Amino acid sequence: DVKVTQSSRYLVKRTGEKVFLECVQDMDHENMFWYRQDPGLGLRLIYFSYDVKMKEKGDIPEGYSVSREKKERFSLILESASTNQTSMYLCASSTSSRGTSLYEQYFGPGTRLTVT
C-alpha cells in the first residue's frame, strides 16, 4: 500500500514564527503536492513538485515556499506564519501522468495548523 506520512497531526504556532511541515512518501512517486483545506473553499493547491529540486506554484502560493531535496520528501515552509494560514494542510503524491491512463493522488493524514 502507498503510504504518505506527515510529520505532525496537530501544530500550534505563534504569528511570525517559521513553520516547517514535512511529508514523506514511500512509493517512489515523481509528483508531490501541498494543499490546504478550508470550510467552504475546499482543497486548494499551494505548490507541487514533479521531480527532485523542481517546483511549481499552485493556485495560492503566497506566503509559502517548498523544498524537495530528495524524491521521497517534500517540505512546506511558512516563512512568517500569520493567523490566516490557520488551516488543514494535506500532502499528496502521485506517479507521473505521462504514458499512463492510470492516475491517482494519494493523500497523507493532514496537519491541522493553528496560528495564534
Next chain:
Amino acid sequence: RKEVEQDPGPFNVPEGATVAFNCTYSNSASQSFFWYRQDCRKEPKLLMSVYSSGNEDGRFTAQLNRASQYISLLIRDSKLSDSATYLCGERFKEKLTFGTGTRLTIIP
C-alpha cells in the same frame, strides 16, 4: 467562475435510497476526472476514476458528459457507511483541481 463546482449539500438521504451528485467543470482540456471520498477529519481517498463516458463499481456509477462538461456520481442502495463528503476533481497534466465537496448523510 470556479473551475470545478459542486453542490455543497448537505444531502440527507434514507438508507436504501439512490442518490446522485453532479459536478461541473470549466476546463474543456481536462484529461480525466475523479470522485474522492473524505470522511470527517480524515484525508480524501479515491473512490472512482472516470476516463471516458463513465464506469461502474458495485453500487457506484460515475458518468462523464464532455459536451456539457459535467460528471456525476450515482450511489444505489445507500448504506449508513456511505455518509461522507464526496469531492469531484479534474486533471490537467499533473494537476488535480477539486470541487468544494458535497456532504452526504445517510439516515437510518
